[in-house]
Structure formats: structure tokens, C-alpha cells
Amino acid sequence: MGETAAKLGLARRGGDFLRNVLGPFLALVVVVSIFWIADSMQADGGRFATLRNAQNILVQSATVGVAALGMTLIIISGGIDLSAGTAMALSATSLAWFLREQYSPAVSVAAGIAVGCLCGCANGMLISLLRIVPFIVTLGTMTIYLGLAKIVGDNTMVRPLPDQVPLWMKQLLSPRVEYEWMVFAPGVWLLLVMALVTAAVLRYTVFGRYVFAVGSNEATARLCGINVPLVRIAVYTISGFFVGVAGLYQFTRLTVGDPTSGTGKELPIIAAVVIGGGSLSGGRGSILGTLTGALIMQVISSGCTSLRLPNPIQEIIIGCIIIAAVTIDQFRQRRQAV
């Protein structure tokens, strides 16, 4: 009895795995196929499905991807972070400032990431201690971080001298890979490693369970003796870490610190999580889904360029994909419920 139940459970989990994890992945395959076919029908097409373009797309989605890892945690825990974009710009600008002020690259990177962590921690503290909903708190910190970034940048770009930016930073997210055996840029691999670790933390640690518990039902979490405010603060701080790394990623692509470079970036970050199956009411979301979501948006963006579709069409398609993803998700849940 027990054995068969376990086997059934395994099969059942297999089914869940197919639906929950491969679901968004399937969407990615479909989107890629559509653009691939449309591109190869073009007279001078055939460039879409190339390694070069794959490298390109991965590099471009990496920044949003890293920040979206943290956003996944936050959304699973039932929160939201509208300040992710400007906090990312703040850490990038701080990183640039430290480089310009002759600090070593290691110190500067650490400082940039620390700034990200602080931003996240501040969000978490405000939410937990003041008991204000995350939407409002981060709406406020969104502009606060923008203001801080402008102060750091003295209202303009922070431009370290070219030789103050170390070579490894320039290569971190270069679409052309220095060493052929790496196939993709080092930053892409780093993102993958961080994603694996985060996914493992969510699935295999006590903390991961608590994150799901808090997002799924805060009252239950309290009832079970989980320290809800502490979990919240931890989630936002970890997310801040990823925002800091995203700041590093952004900086390595720009090689200047731009205080306004994060404005509007929170939306693609949130959209990546949502396309990947995250629920804004909390308790649901997956790292693989989020990465897929980030990739889907970038594939659409690059695909539209190669199909010569103008920006407004691209914006409309991305909007449709977001709504379609959530709709499909809802039908899926309703079906499971019956």
C-alpha cells in the first residue's frame, strides 16, 4: 500500500513537474519556433537561429534574469518590489563611484552588491516593522533610491576612466566570448549557477519552505511558529543581493554609472516572474519559470528586430504574452481544483 502510494506520488509529481516546470519552457519553445519560422521565410533571413544570436539573447536577458531571481522569492512570499529597477541603478552607480574613486575592483563590486542588499533590507524592514503593504513601501523606496542614485552620481553619469574598469568586467557580459570553450559569456554561466542555488534553496531548505508558507498563507505561517517578519526581511535582503548583482551586470555593459538606468526596469523584472508562473497573490513561482519568462521577453524583442517589426508591435506582443501566460495559468489552476 505504502509502496504503491509512493510510486503513485512519484508519478503524480512527474505530472506536476511537466505542468509546472515545463509549462513555461514549452511557451519559450513555441515563441522561438514562431520567430525562427517567420525569420527563415524572410528573403535575407536565417540569422535568428544562430549561435551568435543565442549568445546575444542570453547576454541581453541576463540583467533582468538576475534581478528576477530575487523578485521570484519576493513574489512567492506574497510581496512585490517596485524599487528593484532603481535599486539596481543605485548599486550600479555606487559601483561606478567606487571605481572612479580609485578603489580596487573587488572592493567596488562588494560595495555595489552591499548597497543592493541594504536597499532590499530596508524594504523588508519597512514592510515588516511599519506593517505597510509591500506595494506602497516599494513605491516609496523606488523614488528614494532614484534620488540617492542621483546624489551618488551628482545628477549625472559616473564615468570611471576606461583603465579603471578591469578587463574581466568588460568581458562578463560581452556577446562575443573571449574563450570559445565557454560558448556563452561568463555572466550567463554565473546567472545559471545562482539560479540553480536559488532553486535548490527554495526546494530543499527550511527557509525555502517558510518562504512558500508565508506567501501561501501568512496566518498559517504564524500559527506554525514561523517568524514571519524575519522571513520577510531575509527574502527582501536576498533579493537585494540579486539586485546588487544585476547592478554589476548592468554596469559591465554600460561601463558608466547611470543613476536613471533603472527607471522602468522593475516592470520587465516582475513580468519575467509572472510569465514564468509566479502568482502575485503569493505562494507560487519557480526559478526555471522566471528565467524562461526573462528569455521569452528577450526573444520577442530580438525577434521583432530581426523581423523588422516596429517598437509598438513589440510592446503589444509582450503585453499579450503576459496576459496569455496568466490566463493559461488560471485555467490550469481551475482545472486542477475540480
Added chain:
Amino acid sequence: MPTALLRMSQVSKSFGATRALADVSLEARGGEVLALIGENGAGKSTLMKILSGAVSPDRGEMELAGRRFAPRGPHSARLAGVAMIYQELNLAPDLAVVENVMLGQESRRCGVVRRADERQRVRAALEQLDRTDLPLDLPVGQLSVADQQVVEIARALVTDAKVIVFDEPTSSLTRHDVQNLFRAIVRLKQSGMAIIYISHFLEEIRQIADRFVVLRDGSVAGSGPLAGATEADIVSLMVGRKVEELFPSVPHACGEILLSLEGLSGRRAPKGATLELRRGEILGLSGLVGAGRTELLRCLMALDPVRDGRVRIAGLEPRRTPHARIRAGLGLVSEDRKTEGLAQRETIADNLTYSRLQPYSRFGWLNLGHRRTAVEDWMRKLNVKARSSEQLVEHLSGGNQQKVAIARVMHQDADVLLLDEPTRGIDVGTKAEIYRLMAQLAAQGKAVIFVSSYFTELLAICDRVGVMARGELREIRPASEWTSESILSCALGVDGRT
């Protein structure tokens, strides 16, 4: 001679591979109350959905007052004359009584509501229910649950319902309100309507219903007039096997004092609650809804702010956080499985182990295989019916959900189990299992505080019973010294002794 107002014949419905109803036939006659009985998952809710038009049957016919009845949706069912009174009331709390009753059927001319006409119709409906005392203009949210239910019934009357279906109408009512409800139902019945009454409380059914139909696994397991049937007959029809007895007796003896409260006070309730609980003891807590029983348990768990008073568990005074209380050996099963007791969209395994993950973790990393074995063990022990330990709790029946919630406090190895209405809204079979569990726990030297609004189970299961009223713990006596009547008068604030 009562006539069949509603007739269902050979109604079947499947969802995917699951057969929810198979060839169900039944008759509801005018001037009669038909009780629909069955365990959770027996097909009652599907039947309800078919009647209300939310789901259409795969096969079978329905007739209402001699005409074919095939509602296309809740509105069409209501227009045809079938009204539903659900467990969770469907009222707009900010609208007044009149507006709620007339919602969706406003009498109007050229889009303008004819208020005078509406008031008259609502007043007539309330008169029929003998509740002319309800203020027509009060927002419904300010009424008691029982009065809100009256508003729902009035809504059914205004549409000239021929058949009214009550789904567990008494689950959130006090005993007093139940009697009022029953008087209203009798009046409806006397006016020639057919009443379908769905409930788990066999006592109530015996009191109000004329005939019964038992559903089991989607088909009719038995039916007949209630007059000739014993409680045991009906229960064995429901569970499909003999139920030796609803209240099992597992001998247990009281040991040393485990929990003591001294003047525990919360924000509104409890007010200065003092009690002692021994190992191996089951203490019942009775009282009306709002008497402060839930608040007492929540203060004990430090879930609600504590004003004053001391809590000692095994002689120690734990800090005022839920975490510290759990570590000290307390465990609470919440009265509200949906919004607090369980994280509905997480798995059984998660819900069962949230309060104690240490056995499966090393440096914060979980051994999921180890945990699954343990969870499956608990599921077997408590007879939780589910596909696997990874199934989502929201897809379980109410009884199985409750077992998961109880399994959690057992899994966390709580010494003192605080069970808040653990038997509400679950089927008889599961109730019996829960009673046995409580007795077994007591026999193992645990202590249980059992909050219930159902006097019979309190008197049958508990060693001592305490009664609360208006936030105060009025009196604690051995169960043998209480009767239903004396508990009620104590809970109402009348002099307890009879």
C-alpha cells in the same frame, strides 16, 4: 397528501475520470423537509451544483412542479423557483437589509427603484418568517450570522421559491439561533414549499426533517421516512460499514498538572481566565459564538496580544511568541481551516511539517525523502485519504484537511493540543476518528482543550467541561455534572445550577 415538487431521475455527472454522481433519483415533496445526508465527497455538493444550475448533468432528467427543469445558471434556477441558502452567506455586507433581499430583482419602473414597493415586499417576507423585528435599513454586515441567514431566506421568499435548499445552515449558529431557524423552516414547510436540508448533525436532522436520503460515493445508499430509522442505521448507511459507536471510549487517567493559566486576559477576551489542565485530561470549552473561546486559545498561543496574566507549561513560563509557545509544547488546530489553519495551496507534506522541520534538516537543508516517509507514516496513522503526500491541501475533503491539521500538532509533538471546533463541517466517519484520536492522545499522557458548540460531543468526550460567556470562563465542572440544558443556561448567563 404532499405532492412531489422536485423530481430528479437517473441524474449522473462525471468530472474527467471521476464519477461524482451515478443515477441519483430523489423526490422533494411540498410541505415536507427532505434531509440529504452523506459524508464529504459523497456527491452532495455536486447535487447542489446541479440543482442551482452551476453544473449541468451528463444524463438524467429533472422536473420542477411537473415541468422540465434544466437551469442554465444560478439565476435561471432562482427564477424557476429553486433557492439555495449556502453555508457561506452570499450577502453584500455594506448594503441594507432591503437592498440585499431585493438584490438582482429590484422592483423598478424605468430604471428607478420603487423603494416603497420593495419595502412592502420585504416586510411581507419577513412576516412570513415571523421576523418583523429586523430593521430594514441596517447594513447587513452589522447583523448577527443568524439574522443574516434570515435575510437570505427572505431573499428566497421574495422570488417565490418553490424549493429551498439549505446547505449546513446551522454550522455557525448557536443553539438558540438554531431553534429560531427551525421555527422558520417549519413555517416555510407549512406554506407548501419543499425543503431540502443538508447537514451532518444527525440530531438536527431528526428534529427537523420528515424523510431522508443518504448519498454514498455518488449514488443513493438508502432513503425513507425518518420516523423509523435509528441514528446507527443512518450512520452505517453513510459510511458503508457498521459504526460500533460514534464516541469510542479509550480509558485514560489524569496525571500531574501540565498547563496552568492565571488571570489570562486578552484585548477583548478572555477576561481573567484561570484554569489548570492535567496530563491525560480532555477539557471541553463550551459557550455561544463570540463568548471568547477562540480568543482564549489564541492568547494561549500568543497569536493575539495578551493584556495580562500568566501561562505556565510544565512549570515554565514561555515567551509570548507563537514560536516559543510551540517549543514549550502547545499546538493549535485553528477553527478556520481555509484562512488560517492550513496553507491551502501547499502540499500535505508541507502543511504537516511546517511547525517542526528540524528532524529532516541539517544546516537548513532538508532531506525530502526522509520527510516523505515520515509524512506518509502520519497520513496512514490518521487515515488521511489522498493521492500522495505531495497533493495540495485545497484538493482534499474537509475531513481530510482537518486530519492534516491535527496531524501537524501531533507531528510537532505538542503536549497540550488546543482544538478549536475540530469537528465542524466534517462527516460523521471522520468525527468518530477524531474523537478516538483525542482519547488516544489523552491516554498517551497529552492534554487536550476541545472547543465545540455541540454539547453532545463535549459531554461524551471530555473529562471536564468549562463554559465561557462574554469573555469570562464562568465555570468548570466534570462532564458528568453537566447536562445540555445546564451548559446552555450557564452560557446564556442564567444561573448555571439546575
Added chain:
Amino acid sequence: MQRGAALFLALAMLVLVVGCGSATSDSKTGEAKNGFHIAVIPKGTTHVFWKSVHAGALKAAEEFKAAGTPVEIQWKGALLENDREGQINVVADFVAQGVDGIVIAPLDSTALVPSIRDAKDAGIPTVIFDSGLADESVIESYVATDNYNGGALAAREIGKRLGGKGDVILLRYNVGSESTEQREQGFLDTIKKEFPEIVMLSDDQYSGTTAISAQNKALELLNQFGDKVDGFFAVCEPDTVGVLSALEQEGLAGKVVFVGFDPSPHLIEAMREKKVHGLVLQDPVAMGYLGVKAVVERLQGKTVEKRISTGEALATPESVDSPKMQKLLNPEQAN
């Protein structure tokens, strides 16, 4: 069932949109087979300035087509205005797609260098317009207003109107903005050389990036120097708007000789009221036109100038309604 329907609907929508888009572009690419596919990347897509650049680019394409070389223009900016990373992505996409040439107005003088170098390494020539790039080795040509000359034009107008003597203020724009720094330099050099009797009251203040900050800074300066001020030069559009508001507020509008840079309907109106005595005008249509022309000529193997000026003009209250000025003030726009 429903889920399938929703998925189908979403996909059908995507196919439809993609299909329509590629169908319309098919005709273009058919033409472009023996010609060139040129990407034109503005800084933003909504401001009228860029629509005029677009019009110029299309005009160049028409001319090449007439001359037997079909040129397809693909116009695409970043989704968000002023988004450097977005512009880098657009360049990278075009490089991956393999366009024949790129014409771009870089949002940042250093951030865009690596991507444009990537393009060069992939054999795609790039021409920049409007703003400069820190590393000019990666580009074929820089098409822009001669900002230095624009500043000189302004200096001569002020000098002429003041009769060669008086006290003048220069309000700078922002630290690190290359194009405005050249205007400032051109202005100061010309004043020094050609009008030695004119005194610079102030030439070291920065307006900041908005009209409001410019107005506040101008008010400070006017309060400091009061009636001594005879002439005022503002180096870009927000700067000009802010200074005009300050002059109006102090009741000095029309009394102080005021020359600005870049037009707006509000400024042209003020010019007709003689509150503004000169506006240096750029030629966005020429930028698009000359940019595309330069990159195509480079592809055809011709040599192109490293630096191409689009020409600049000064509108005054007297000349504002002349056909030449009207063409610059209301340049054609692409849809």
C-alpha cells in the same frame, strides 16, 4: 479544453502579428536584395526631432533607390526613452541580425563604444549623428551640427545687437555634455576674438537638465547682476526656456539681448514678441539624410569625410518668417 483554447488564441495572435509584420517587410526586403539594409537608431522615438531625422533617412533611401541602389531603412530605438542598456541591446540585435550598416545617435559617449566596436568587427560600418563617441576609431563618420560654429553664430548676433560692447552672461548646460560644451566654447572664443569690449559677467554656471532648474539658476544670476546684464546666451532648449521664464519674471524680457539654441513653438512665439533675439537652429532632416548617405557611400566603397556638418542657421525676429527659416523651424516628419 479552455486552456487549449486560450493557448491557441494567444499563439494565433502572435502568428498573426508576426505574419503581418513579415509580410509587409517581405516586399521591402525583396527590393533590398541587391541593395543595403540600414539600421537607423535614434535616442528616442517620440520627440519630433527624431521624426524629422527619420524623414531625412527615408529621403536618402528614396534618392538611392532612384539612382538604382535600393536601400531599406529599419528605424528602431530603445523601448524606454534615454535607456542606454536598451540602445546597446538594439545595436547587438542588429549586429546579430546582420544588417549592412548602422546609423546611430549614441545615448552615451562611452557606453555604446563596445557594441559599436562589435559591429565593426562583424564588418558592419557605423555612422553616428547628433552626439559624439569617446572612441572615434570605431566609426566611419560623425554627422552633426557644428556646435562650435553654432556658438559662434550666437556670439556674433549678440555682439552685433549690442554694438560691440556690454555685459553678457553665458549659462552652461550640464557637466559632461559634449555638444553643449562645444557651443559654449565657440561662443566664448568668438566674443573674445571679435568683440573685445564685451565683458563676460558669468560663464561658469550650469543650468541642470530641466527648464525649472535653468530658470532657478538664471534668476540667481539676474539677482546678482541686476540691471548690468545686457546680453544672455542659453545653450540648449530647456536652458533657453528656463532663461526666458526668468527674464519674463524679472521684467527684463525684451530689454536684455537674448539668444538661445534649438526652437520650440513657445520660443518662436517669444521671438515674434521680440523677447528672444536669436535662436540657433539645427537641421535634423539633414542629420538623417546625410547619415544614411554616408553609410551607404561607405558601403559602395567611396571614402566619406570623418566629420560631416549638417549646417546651422540663426533665426532672428526679422528672418523668422522667411521660407528658409520656416523649413528649419517646421521640418518634415516621418509618420
